Amino acid sequence: MMAFCALRKALPCRPENPFSSRCFVEILSVALVFLLPMSSDACDEPPKFESMRPKVLSNTSYRPGDSVEYECRPGFQPMVPALPTFSVCQDDNTWSPLQEACRRKSCSSLPDPSNGQVSYPNGDTLFGSKAQFTCNSGFYIIGAETVYCQVSGNGMAWSDPPPICEKILCKPPGDIPNGKYTNSHKDVFEYNEVVTYSCLSSTGPDEFSLIGESSLFCIGKDKWSSDPPECKVVKCPYPVVPNGEIVSGFGSKFYYKAEVIFKCNAGFTLHGRDTVVCSANSMWEPEMPQCIKESTPPITQPPTPSVSESTPPITQPPTPSVSDSKPTGTPATPGPSHPGPPSPSDASPPKDAESLGGGIIAAIVVGLFGIAVVAAVGICLYRHKCKKRKTEISASYSTYQDKAATPAE
Numbered sequence: 001m002m003a004f005c006a007l008r009k010a011l012p013c014r015p016e017n018p019f020s021s022r023c024f025v026e027i028l029s030v031a032l033v034f035l036l037p038m039s040s041d042a043c044d045e046p047p048k049f050e051s052m053r054p055k056v057l058s059n060t061s062y063r064p065g066d067s068v069e070y071e072c073r074p075g076f077q078p079m080v081p082a083l084p085t086f087s088v089c090q091d092d093n094t095w096s097p098l099q100e101a102c103r104r105k106s107c108s109s110l111p112d113p114s115n116g117q118v119s120y121p122n123g124d125t126l127f128g129s130k131a132q133f134t135c136n137s138g139f140y141i142i143g144a145e146t147v148y149c150q151v152s153g154n155g156m157a158w159s160d161p162p163p164i165c166e167k168i169l170c171k172p173p174g175d176i177p178n179g180k181y182t183n184s185h186k187d188v189f190e191y192n193e194v195v196t197y198s199c200l201s202s203t204g205p206d207e208f209s210l211i212g213e214s215s216l217f218c219i220g221k222d223k224w225s226s227d228p229p230e231c232k233v234v235k236c237p238y239p240v241v242p243n244g245e246i247v248s249g250f251g252s253k254f255y256y257k258a259e260v261i262f263k264c265n266a267g268f269t270l271h272g273r274d275t276v277v278c279s280a281n282s283m284w285e286p287e288m289p290q291c292i293k294e295s296t297p298p299i300t301q302p303p304t305p306s307v308s309e310s311t312p313p314i315t316q317p318p319t320p321s322v323s324d325s326k327p328t329g330t331p332a333t334p335g336p337s338h339p340g341p342p343s344p345s346d347a348s349p350p351k352d353a354e355s356l357g358g359g360i361i362a363a364i365v366v367g368l369f370g371i372a373v374v375a376a377v378g379i380c381l382y383r384h385k386c387k388k389r390k391t392e393i394s395a396s397y398s399t400y401q402d403k404a405a406t407p408a409e
Contacts, residue, residue, distance in 0.1 A: 043089035051076040051102035052085065062089040072102035074151045075127035079103050104128065107149035107156045115139045116165035125149055127156060135165035138191035140221050142166050167191070170218035178208050178231035181216075189218045199231035209234040209256030211280045236278035243268045243291035254278050264291035 043062040046054055052070040059066065069086040072078055078085075083101035090096055104127040110118050115136045122129040129149045135141050143163025150159055168191035173181060181195045189195070196215050199208035212229030219225050234256035239246065241262050249260035258278040264270045272289030279285045 041093065043093050043095055046087060047095055047098065049098075049100055051100045051104075064089050064091045064093070068095075070098070070101070075105055075156070076102035077105050105156045107158055110147075110158065110162055113162055113165050115167075116141070116163075118162070127151070131158065133163050138168050139165040140168050166221075168218065168221055170220075170224060171222050173216055173224050174228045176228050176230055178202075179210065179229070181228075191218055193218050197229050202233070204233070206233045206235050206253070207255065208232060209280075211256065234278065234280055234282050236282055236284055239276065239284060239288065241288055241291055243293070244270070244289070256280060260284075262289055267294055268292060269294055 041063060043064070043066070046057075046062070046068040049070065051073055053073050055069050055071050062068070065088070067086050067088045071085070079101055084098060085101050087098040088096045106127070107125045107129075109125055110131050112118050113133060113135075116139065117134055117136075119132050119134070120129060121132060125131070127149055130146055131149075132146050133141060133143075134145075141163050142165075144160040145163065147162070148159040149156060170189040170191075170193070172184070172186065172189065173195055175181075175184075176197065179197055179199045181197045183189075183193075183195055194215055194217050197210060198214070199210050202208050208231040210229050210231055211234070213226045214229060216228065217225040236254045236258065239254070239260045239262075241264075244262050244264045247261050247263050249258065251258065254260070256278055259275060261275050262270070263274065268291040270289050271292050273286050274289060276284040276286065276288060
């Protein structure tokens with residue numbers, strides 16, 4: 001109705017100028033009115049519920065005053081006391097409030113199977129719930145372990161029949177060459193029943209060894225704890241480690257699981273494991289160790305003593321001249337800044353230190369002591385010579401002064 005009115009208002013356009021701006025704007029306005037969503041006087045689709053559904057959905061639109069009646073979905077039943085099951089389209093184009101009016105149906109409780117139990121993880125037997133079955137120790141389940149409560153015709157039923165718990169039995173384990181097992185006369189073995197294997201006596205020079213588990217247990221229907229073992233000759237070669245010896249596990253023959261422990265001779269170091277075991281493939285495991293000769297550490301040479309102070313030449317006193325009445329300077333005195341001539345003891349020690357031999361400590365100590373003695377004697381001689389030289393310089397200087405004081409003839 002509103003669109004029609006808008007169209008009538010937009011019609012009076014001047015026919016002589018149909019493409020005028022005013023006419024174009026009015027036509028565009030009418031088109032927008034038709035394109036824009038128009039307000040409706042009807043309600044949307046009826047509300048949806050988990051436990052209910054509309055009985056009839058013949059209408060495509062609902063005007064104020066229309067109502068929709070609901071019924072329980074399969075697997076649900078009306079609540080007690082009964083709740084409203086219809087909703088009305090109101091004047092404001094909304095549906096009147098309505099709540100779930102149905103509840104889940106229930107399946108019958110299941111009895112525990114013989115030698116087993118049933119449990120309900122959901123805590124009930126209502127529609128959609130599940131039941132789980134377990135068997136006692138020594139029994140196994142035949143049938144479905146989990147069943148579900150579901151719709152069956154007009155009622156409710158479990159998805160599968162309850163299972164049964166059967167006693168676990170095992171067939172006899174396999175026979176092995178050169179061996180036997182206990183209770184081999186039985187045709188059936190019960191759960192957890194054990195059989196033990198052993199090897200027969202050998203007719204050859206070497207005995208049989210049992211490789212694998214000697215005891216087997218019935219752990220499931222026709223299922224044993226492991227495969228049967230085998231009986232065969234396992235013999236490892238005599239263990240030899242060059243530069244080493246056996247300290248444990250002596251013997252003339254070494255059969256399966258024989259254990260030998262080694263050690264190295266003096267001057268050798270063990271590389272690898274000191275213990276080896278004869279394995280099922282007649283080989284020693286891990287690999288045989290090795291005894292490696294220890295390396296001799298190099299001898300540390302003593303430090304070569306050296307004269308820490310150099311001996312510069314003695315500074316000579318100035319030569320007096322006839323024209324000078326006084327000496328021009330004080331004669332130099334031997335001392336730390338003017339040392340005397342080098343002494344024979346200052347010579348470098350012999351460089352034949354390597355001739356001391358393979359690190360004999362006593363010879364090194366004696367050599368160091370001798371060097372110390374020689375150094376001490378050299379120092380004494382040096383001091384004595386410096387003192388003597390100082391005396392001579394003083395005497396020369398006195399003579400020089402006497403001559404300078406005597407007038408020339």
